[in-house]
Amino acid sequence: MDKSLLIAVFVPTTNEQGEDFEGKSGARATGYPVGKDLILTARHVLHPESPNRRDPRYPIAIRWHYFHSSDDKDKGWIEIADDDIVWESKGELDAALIRCHHRPPDAVGWGIVSRDQPRDGVQWISEGFPRATKYDNRRNPSSFIGKVCSKASQESYFELTVETAPEDEEGWKGVSGMPVFVDHKILGVVRSAPPNFSAKKLHATPMWKLHKDDRDDRFRELIGDDKQAAHFEKTRSKLIELIRNSPGAGMAIQRELPDIADKMVGLNEGQKAESFVEHLLKTDIRTVIQALRDAHRSFCEDDGEQNRSTANTLTAISQLIVPALYDYGVVRWVGGQYGDGSAALVPLPACTKTVAEIIMAGVDGRATRYRHREDEDDQPEGALSLPHMPEGGIDTDNAEVQAALQRHLDRKFNLSECDAFRRAVDDYLLTTFPRRVRRGSERIKDDRIKLTADLLESKRRDSGQTFYMIFDLPKDVEGQNAMRTMVASLKKDYSALMFLCLDDSSEHEREEVKLVDPFCRMLPRLGDSA
Known part of the structure; x- marks a missing residue:
């Protein structure tokens, strides 16, 4: 927050x-x-x-x-x-x-409205203006922390415990409207302090229910869910095509999701594929990932060209549907940071490079693209994450500049090396994405940067795919400011790229690793036959 x-x-x-x-x-x-x-x-x-x-x-x-x-x-x-x-x-x-039509120029960014449902025991944080902090006729903000307590899905609220609270319910007045942040995302908005709990609990309206309230679609329109509808439509048509071309894949998923399969009874084959995909896109992402992995595993256990083909189709389905089902509040927020004057270094509410690619695929409205896994347990990096080796094979010059840049990205950020870090990024991009000029002509570095920047923008516009670079934000404020300044200069020159940094929460990382583990096990490994 x-x-x-x-x-x-x-x-x-x-x-x-x-x-x-x-x-x-x-x-x-x-x-x-x-x-x-x-x-x-x-x-x-x-x-x-x-x-x-x-x-x-x-x-x-x-x-x-x-x-x-x-x-x-x-x-x-x-x-x-x-x-x-x-x-x-x-x-x-x-x-x-x-x-609000008047926003202070220095007030950069906004909160991520999440579709996640509250989970018991996770930590929440926020800040608000309770009456208990009133002093000299002025209310000062106060920070709060506690644990989330979920409720049945039929309820219009969920509960929050509070570690340090006002002495009575009157002291809470003023915190209504306070955002409930969990893992850097807004899961709810505080509405009241219930009686008879010694002011130790709060009730909050869940964001996911506002997203799914069929009585009123205005909230979704304002938040920007109309873009998700377009992504869903494109994903839906591709999924239907994949399932129609591989009936075995569709039947395997239905075996893992019998509740959806029961809804297919009485439909013809054409209707079944459309209805099945429709229900699949309304299913929880964790349930879908596990069902796809279980179906995929059953075909990997048996040899044969047909089984390999069906397994590959299931992998393709997973790479299409996972970014479509991922928390759209996160996807929308990250996409909104591109080119709108927000901070150049975008802090992802994600801890792993695997999830970063899922989010970026959602931003682009595409399937995920990953490098090959190095081993069975590997959770790979996205293919559009820079630096990477050229697809046409190993190039000596590219390998050298890639290694130089990777060394800067891998080691602790050093203030004295800002200029060298920036040069390493330039050298890598100019070598990897050279804009060809007429034979015999020479260009100074600033001109070459502009040509490469134009090429990257052309690639993004033509393919609908965004190249991105992931940085580790230093712990110290001075280092953070220096890195942000350096990245701001990069964003100014290479506006087509997105520059991201990951969250370093170990608990959040554990949850992410568990979420995507079945998904990653479907992705190709080095040396796998096609």
Whole structure:
């Protein structure tokens, strides 16, 4: 969670007599950006209950808490027109989206709205404006941490335990709208502190239910799920073609997913493939990966050309469907960082290079592409992750510049080597992606960089595939700033590339490795016959 993006929300109120408090009396809440101009908060904070109610004579206001000066005439408060409350949830779900047209230039980025369902026992973090922190008529933000407690899927909320909480429920007032971050993603938005728990619990609206609420598709439109629909449509047609061309693969998956197979009864062959793929795309990613691996294994255990062909089809299916099923909130957020003025070095909410390729495949709307596995347990790197060897075979010059760059990427970042690191990137890219010029002509390095940058952009536009480079962010602030500065210069010159850094959470890494292990075991190994 980037706590510098925390937003305070103020809703002017009046009493039951309609007394005019000149907009100075009101309810406080918390918000957080989830798009370039979208702020997530709780719905109920916009509609205060009796004895105080919303005073329509004065506008709701928001403030970027860490991006305003005490010298500001309006103290940083930005008025929000009623029309800019662009979405409110329905029924028992409690969330709202506010459009803010004025964003501080230094407030870069936004939160990832996840589709993940809450899992018991995982750690959550957040920050908000509870009444308990009020001092000298000013509320200071307070950070919170605890464990997630899931609920039945029919419930409109999930629970959060809190390690350090206010003394009573009144002290919590002001945290409504606080984002619930798990593994750098927003899983929910806080709505209330339930009674009779000594202020040690919170209730939160789950993001996944907002994504799947069939009563209202406005949330999905605003968050950007229309792009996912286009990706799904392209993936759906390719999956149908694969399954129709390999009936054995489709039947093998259905054996592993009997609940879906039961829904195929009474359909003709053409309808079966379409219906099967439709249900497959609505199934949990973990369930799909394991079913595909179990089906794949059954064909690997028997020799024969037909079995190998079916196993290869199952691998192709997995490489198409896994990026389509991966948390679209992450995919959307990463894709939104490309070329929109956000930070050049994009922090992925992922710990492994294997998952980085799944995310990038989702961003591009394509199947995953991996290097061959080196052994049975290997979780490989994406084929579009740089540096890599040229596909046409070993080139001496390329091997040297690749090795030089790889040494910089593999060892601890050294401030004194920033210039050498940058030169190593340039040398690798100029050697690997040379733009041919007329014979006998020479170009200075700056011109060659521009030609290579144009070639990379042309490749990306033509193929729909994005080359990317993964960096390890240093632990120290000085090193982080130096690396970000270096990457910003690279992004300026090579705008077609994406520059990524991985999360270093060991617990998150364990979960990722377990998720993709069955998937990786289907991928080709070095020396495998086609």
